[in-house]
Amino acid sequence: MSTRRSRVSDGADRLWSVSEHLESILSQVKPLEAIELQLLDAQGCVLVEDVTVQAALPPFDNSSMDGYAVRVADVEAATAEHPAVLEVIGDVAAGSGDLPEVGPGQAARIMTGAPIPPGAETIVPVEWTDGGTGGGPATEMAAHSTDPAGAGGEVRVHRPARAGQFVRARGDDVAVGELALAAGTVLGAPQIALLAAIGRDTVRVRPRPRVVVLSTGSELVAPGQPLGPGQIHDSNSYALTAAARAAGAIAYRVGGVADEVETLRATIEDQLIRADVVVTSGGVSVGAYDVVKEALSSIGDSFEEGEDAQDVGGHVEFRKLAMQPGKPQGFGRIGPDRTPLLALPGNPVSAYVSFELFVRPAIRTLMGAQPVHREVVRAVCDEAIDRSPEGRRQFLRGRYDRRTGKVTPVGGAGSHLVAALAHADCLIVVPEADTSVARGAEVDVVLLD
Structure with a gap:
C-alpha cells in the first residue's frame, strides 16, 4: 500500500477573518457515528433517537406516605374527639403482590411506595392516627403488626382524607406513548434516571469525542517540578484539557x-x-523553533514501504487571522482516519481564546450537541477601551453583570496574562473596524462558563 504524506500549506498569503477560519473548520467536521451504549456509559452523550415511554411511570397507583389505605366514606367524619375506628386487615409493603381488599370499616397498613390495595380510595398518614391497635400515636408502624400479614387490631383515624390524597396515580409522571426524551438531549444524571425508571438499559447516542491535547516547547516544565533558567510551567495542556472536558469531550493530556x-x-x-x-x-x-509546521510536513515519513504501511497523510494549513490574540492558527485533517488537528498559538491567553472560538465548536459539532457556539449578548462597556488594533477583531477578557447588563474589562490585552483570564467570565469583542470603545458604548460579549 502506498503512503500519502501529510501536506502542509501556508495560508499566510492572505489574512483570514475569524468567521472564515471557523467556517472552514466546521465544514470539515461531521458528527460522530451513533452507537448503542449502556446507560452509565452514555453519560454526557447526545441522544440520536426520540425515546418514548413503553411502561407508565409509576407503573401502578402507590402510596406517597406511610399510613393506612382506607375508603373515603369511612373517615370523612373523623375528628380528634370522634375518631373513625377501623379494623386493620393487613400490611402492604413496597413490592407486595398479594394485596388485601379493603372493605367498609376496614384499613390496610401501607408503606411509602407500596401499591394501593383494591377497595381503598385514599391514604391516611400514620400521623393522623393513633398508630394502630388502639395505642397512642406511633412512628414505627411495623411494631404494631400482630402477624406476618399484619392483620388484627384496629386503628383510630382523627382526620378525614379526600379521595386520592397521598396517592401517586399510575402514569402520573409519564404515560405510555409519551415522549420521554427527544433526540438531541444531552444525557446527565436526571435524564439517565428517567431512562432507567422507564426500563431502558441501553440508548443510542453519539459518543463523546476523544480529544488529545499536547503543548510544544522545550521551555515547558510540568507543574510541581522546579524551574530551571528560562523555563516556565506548562499551563496550556492543563487549560485546554479542562476546556475540552467542559465542552463535553473525553480529553487526554499528553503534556509538553x-x-x-x-x-x-x-x-x-x-x-x-x-x-x-x-x-x-x-x-x-514563524520563529526558528516553531516545529509544528515542520513536524506535520513529515508526519508520514516513517511509514514509507511494506505490507504494514499506513496512509497517514492529510492536509494541514497554517493561516494568519485578523484577530487578537491568536493571529497564527493551523487546521487540517491527518492520519488514516483524517483526524481533525487544530494547531493553536502558544501564549496561554491566545491558546484559550482560540479554543473557545474554534475548538469548542468543533467538539460540539462532533457530539451533535446544541448549541454549537457560546452565547453572545449585547452589553454596556463600563470602562473605556483606549486602543484596539485596526483591521483585527480583538477579544478582551471581561466580567459580565447580568443584573445591570454591564461588562468590565479585566486585565490588559497581553496574551500572556493568565491571572486576568482566571478572573474573567466573558470575552469582550471589539470589531475589526473599531480602534477604541467609549465608556457606555454597547459591545458584543461572548459568555464563558
Whole structure:
C-alpha cells in the first residue's frame, strides 16, 4: 500500500477573518457515528433517537406516605374527639403482590411506595392516627403488626382524607406513548434516571469525542517540578484539557513536548489511535523553533514501504487571522482516519481564546450537541477601551453583570496574562473596524462558563 504524506500549506498569503477560519473548520467536521451504549456509559452523550415511554411511570397507583389505605366514606367524619375506628386487615409493603381488599370499616397498613390495595380510595398518614391497635400515636408502624400479614387490631383515624390524597396515580409522571426524551438531549444524571425508571438499559447516542491535547516547547516544565533558567510551567495542556472536558469531550493530556521535530511527529502519530481531534499549542508562528509546521510536513515519513504501511497523510494549513490574540492558527485533517488537528498559538491567553472560538465548536459539532457556539449578548462597556488594533477583531477578557447588563474589562490585552483570564467570565469583542470603545458604548460579549 502506498503512503500519502501529510501536506502542509501556508495560508499566510492572505489574512483570514475569524468567521472564515471557523467556517472552514466546521465544514470539515461531521458528527460522530451513533452507537448503542449502556446507560452509565452514555453519560454526557447526545441522544440520536426520540425515546418514548413503553411502561407508565409509576407503573401502578402507590402510596406517597406511610399510613393506612382506607375508603373515603369511612373517615370523612373523623375528628380528634370522634375518631373513625377501623379494623386493620393487613400490611402492604413496597413490592407486595398479594394485596388485601379493603372493605367498609376496614384499613390496610401501607408503606411509602407500596401499591394501593383494591377497595381503598385514599391514604391516611400514620400521623393522623393513633398508630394502630388502639395505642397512642406511633412512628414505627411495623411494631404494631400482630402477624406476618399484619392483620388484627384496629386503628383510630382523627382526620378525614379526600379521595386520592397521598396517592401517586399510575402514569402520573409519564404515560405510555409519551415522549420521554427527544433526540438531541444531552444525557446527565436526571435524564439517565428517567431512562432507567422507564426500563431502558441501553440508548443510542453519539459518543463523546476523544480529544488529545499536547503543548510544544522545550521551555515547558510540568507543574510541581522546579524551574530551571528560562523555563516556565506548562499551563496550556492543563487549560485546554479542562476546556475540552467542559465542552463535553473525553480529553487526554499528553503534556509538553520538546521542540524536536521527530519527537513531536512521533507523539502525534502515536496519539492518533485514540483521537477524534488533536489539539496542539505552540509552534505555529514563524520563529526558528516553531516545529509544528515542520513536524506535520513529515508526519508520514516513517511509514514509507511494506505490507504494514499506513496512509497517514492529510492536509494541514497554517493561516494568519485578523484577530487578537491568536493571529497564527493551523487546521487540517491527518492520519488514516483524517483526524481533525487544530494547531493553536502558544501564549496561554491566545491558546484559550482560540479554543473557545474554534475548538469548542468543533467538539460540539462532533457530539451533535446544541448549541454549537457560546452565547453572545449585547452589553454596556463600563470602562473605556483606549486602543484596539485596526483591521483585527480583538477579544478582551471581561466580567459580565447580568443584573445591570454591564461588562468590565479585566486585565490588559497581553496574551500572556493568565491571572486576568482566571478572573474573567466573558470575552469582550471589539470589531475589526473599531480602534477604541467609549465608556457606555454597547459591545458584543461572548459568555464563558
